[in-house]
Amino acid sequence: MNAREQADAHVRAMMRWHFGPATGSRYWLERRNRLGFDPVEDVRGVDDLLMFPNLVDELRDVPVEDLIPRGLDPDEKVFAVYESGGTSGAPKRFVMFENWFDQYMAWENAHYPDDGQGHTLAVAPSGPHMLGEYSRRIARARGGIRFAIDLDPRWVKRLIAAGDTAGAAAYVGHLVEQAELVLRSQNIAFLITTPPLLARMAEHAGVRALIQEKVRLVIWTGAHMDPDTQDYLAAEFFPKAQFRGSYGSTSVLSGTVQRADPDGTGDTVFDSYAPFVIYRVVDPATGLPVEEGAQGAVVMNYLTPYGLVPNSLERDLATRVLGPEGVGDSLRSVHPVAEVDGRKMIEGVY
Structure with missing residues (x-):
């Protein structure tokens, strides 16, 4: 399989995991019937993740134990509960497992060996x-x-x-x-x-x-x-x-690696840790991907056995760059939106 086929297979595996009665978390198992579609049957690949509504605001109040997948080995350890910066309201909470943190950091550090x-x-x-x-x-x-x-x-x-x-x-x-x-x-x-x-x-x-x-x-x-x-x-x-x-987000419990701008503009281009973390740049009015080189809203997806956060709309805009090997998008010219729900965003120092 090529990289895109592998990513699609990973998406399907994560749908089976997070919505399986023996492996999924309480939050997703209870949420399944209210999605309006069947994630196991209907989400067949990367593009279908756009079917999910943006549910990340619900994570302001969900007990974190409801977010832990039942299928994880008992030896898997929760390292920390991290919170968003609180720019757009009460902070949202995400569960970080030690093995995921190790895996993500190994990937990032491998890109900067010198x-x-x-x-x-x-x-x-x-x-x-x-x-x-x-x-x-x-x-x-x-x-x-x-x-x-x-x-x-x-x-x-x-x-x-x-x-x-x-x-x-x-x-x-x-x-x-x-x-x-x-x-x-x-x-x-x-x-x-x-x-x-x-x-x-x-x-x-x-x-x-x-x-x-x-x-x-x-x-x-x-x-x-x-x-x-x-x-x-x-x-x-x-x-x-x-x-x-x-560039990263607590919602996907990871950051990015930086690569040279392929268009030579001098802008920074950020790649995500696909297929575990997949970015999309979408039209905020329709939720559909914009054309390559166009600006849109940043949507992030976190797809690991440790957690599922699909279609999370960030408070940032970016220019769409095709992701490495055709999996998701990379981001250029990232900058915050001015307002969310009519409220002026304050970036401050973080």
Whole structure:
């Protein structure tokens, strides 16, 4: 079978697993009869995932034990329950299993074998957010120690929503000051942070000089960064460091790998871990895929034995790039939508 045929077979296997009485979770078994179609009979491949409604908002209130598939081996361990950033309302919760985290990180790290060794500084959320553990595993794979500066992105968004821009700026300044202390005293080779925080660090002369002196690689994630901003930061402030983006979502418990833009525009292109994580770029009015090179809304699908999250509509727009080997879509020019359900979206620092 080619890659697309294998992906279609994987989709069918996951439908049988998650909707089988002996293997599926309580949530999906109870939800099956209210879908309006039979997922086992009707979902025959990748394209048919678009039949699912966007049910991710229901995960704000579902008891997490209802999301665990019954068919998993008792030795499979829940590593954590991660939450979305809360940008569009109360956070949604997703169950991370240790074996899935190991599998995903092995895939991502295999695409970046030449980073070398060194310590990592993560100025990023921890707590209920996946990025904290992600940064620890990035550091471990590179033979170094992770130093962490924690941030609460929801607090920043609350300050911005209340019009307290001074309070938000003071909080971000507090984070940058802490980062300076680590950078000044430790041999940091890798920096993981969000684009708004990186921009703030670039404005701080002391922090900027330390990054210029020590950091070989900047991994940016958690918020969008347009090509002009990335080029400006890389050329004007941190010309010795490589830049790498990682776009992902808690809804699919994973991120992406970055590849060169095939059209040569300088934009970052993100590939998902297909067939376990499949992206689609769709017309938000119809839910149907847009043409290659057109912009649309990002839809994500998480299809593993550990969980099922189909057709999750993200708060981002992107340009559609054909996925590797014809499985799903890849994303270029990712940026957040301005509003969701009439409510202005606040990206903040994450």
